[in-house]
Amino acid sequence: MTRPFPLHAGIATVVARRALTPRMLRLTLAADAFGDPGIEQPGEIVTLGFAGPGEELVLPREGWRFPPGGPEQHWRNFTVRRSAPADATIDVDVFLHGPAGIAARWALNARPGDRVGHAGPRTHWEPVADAGWSLLAADETGLPALQAIVEQLPAGHRTIALVEVQDEAERAPVDSAADVDWHWCVRGDTAPGTSTVVIDTLRTLELPTTRGQCWGGGEALVMRDVRRHVAAHLPACAGAVQVLGYWKHRATPESVDYT
Ligand SMILES: Cc1cc2nc3c(=O)[nH]c(=O)nc-3n(C[C@H](O)[C@H](O)[C@H](O)COP(=O)(O)OP(=O)(O)OC[C@H]3O[C@@H](n4cnc5c(N)ncnc54)[C@H](O)[C@@H]3O)c2cc1C
Structure with missing residues (x-):
C-alpha cells in the first residue's frame, strides 16, 4: 500500500542546535511521532x-488541507538527516542562505524549547536494484540528503558525488562503505543558484557507460542542466534518474520545472 502523506503531522520542539559549518546549522527536533517516524x-x-x-x-488536515479563510501557511521541506526513534528525535541540517526566508530566519534564531510544525515523511530517493554505480549532485540544500544516501550505499559501490559549496569551510564528506569520489565544487563569490561549477565539473568527468543511477537535489536550473547532461551522455541510466530542484533562484524562469 502507498504510504499516505503526511503519515503524521504535529508540533515539534527544538531540543538542540549545533553549527556544523559556518553556514550549516543542525537542529534536533523532538515529537511523539518521531518515535515511529515511518522512514524507509x-x-x-x-x-x-x-x-x-x-x-x-x-496544521494540515485530511492529508494536505487547510481550513479556508485561515492565515497564509509557510511550509518548507527539509531532509531528515538522522532519525533516532529511541528518543523520538530527528535532525535537520538547515543551510543559512541569504536573503533569508522564513525558514532560514527561524532556524538562525531557534533555541531549545521553540516549536515548529512538522508533516511527513516523504521519499526522495529510491535505490535502483540493477544500478552498478551512482552519480550524485547537490548544493547545500541537497547535501544532507546526499550524505544520508552515501552513508547507506553498499560496500565498494562506485559513487561520484558533486557538491556545490560556497567555500572550503563548507566541505562535509561523510564516511561510507561505498567507493566515493568527492568533488567539492566551490562557487566562491558567485551567488547560490547562479553558478555553473557543478555542470562544468560534470562535463569534465569520464563516467562509466554501464547501468548506473543518478540522484540530484539543488537549485532548479542547475539540476535541470544536470538532468539534460545525464539524458544526453548516460543513456544506460535511463529510467534511473531522480534529479530534483530543491529551490528556485529568483532569476530562474517559472518555466523551469523542479523535476
Ligand atoms: C525535497 C527537499 C529537501 C530539502 N532539504 C533541505 C535541507 O535538508 N536543508 C536545507 O537547508 N534546505 C533544504 N531544502 C531547500 C529548502 O526547502 C529551500 O531552500 C527553502 O526555500 C528555504 O526556505 P526559506 O523560507 O528559508 O526561503 P524562501 O522563503 O523559500 O525563499 C526566500 C528567498 O531565498 C531564496 N533561497 C531559497 N533557498 C535558497 C538557497 N539554498 N540559497 C540561496 N537562496 C535561497 C529564494 O529564491 C527566495 O528568493 C529542501 C528542499 C526540498 C524540495
Missing part, C-alpha cells in the same frame, strides 16, 4: 511549518 529510505524529508508574524500555526 535515506534522504526522506519532513515538511516544517512556520507561523507568520502574529499568526497561529495551522
Whole structure:
C-alpha cells in the first residue's frame, strides 16, 4: 500500500542546535511521532511549518488541507538527516542562505524549547536494484540528503558525488562503505543558484557507460542542466534518474520545472 502523506503531522520542539559549518546549522527536533517516524529510505524529508508574524500555526488536515479563510501557511521541506526513534528525535541540517526566508530566519534564531510544525515523511530517493554505480549532485540544500544516501550505499559501490559549496569551510564528506569520489565544487563569490561549477565539473568527468543511477537535489536550473547532461551522455541510466530542484533562484524562469 502507498504510504499516505503526511503519515503524521504535529508540533515539534527544538531540543538542540549545533553549527556544523559556518553556514550549516543542525537542529534536533523532538515529537511523539518521531518515535515511529515511518522512514524507509535515506534522504526522506519532513515538511516544517512556520507561523507568520502574529499568526497561529495551522496544521494540515485530511492529508494536505487547510481550513479556508485561515492565515497564509509557510511550509518548507527539509531532509531528515538522522532519525533516532529511541528518543523520538530527528535532525535537520538547515543551510543559512541569504536573503533569508522564513525558514532560514527561524532556524538562525531557534533555541531549545521553540516549536515548529512538522508533516511527513516523504521519499526522495529510491535505490535502483540493477544500478552498478551512482552519480550524485547537490548544493547545500541537497547535501544532507546526499550524505544520508552515501552513508547507506553498499560496500565498494562506485559513487561520484558533486557538491556545490560556497567555500572550503563548507566541505562535509561523510564516511561510507561505498567507493566515493568527492568533488567539492566551490562557487566562491558567485551567488547560490547562479553558478555553473557543478555542470562544468560534470562535463569534465569520464563516467562509466554501464547501468548506473543518478540522484540530484539543488537549485532548479542547475539540476535541470544536470538532468539534460545525464539524458544526453548516460543513456544506460535511463529510467534511473531522480534529479530534483530543491529551490528556485529568483532569476530562474517559472518555466523551469523542479523535476
Ligand atoms: C525535497 C527537499 C529537501 C530539502 N532539504 C533541505 C535541507 O535538508 N536543508 C536545507 O537547508 N534546505 C533544504 N531544502 C531547500 C529548502 O526547502 C529551500 O531552500 C527553502 O526555500 C528555504 O526556505 P526559506 O523560507 O528559508 O526561503 P524562501 O522563503 O523559500 O525563499 C526566500 C528567498 O531565498 C531564496 N533561497 C531559497 N533557498 C535558497 C538557497 N539554498 N540559497 C540561496 N537562496 C535561497 C529564494 O529564491 C527566495 O528568493 C529542501 C528542499 C526540498 C524540495
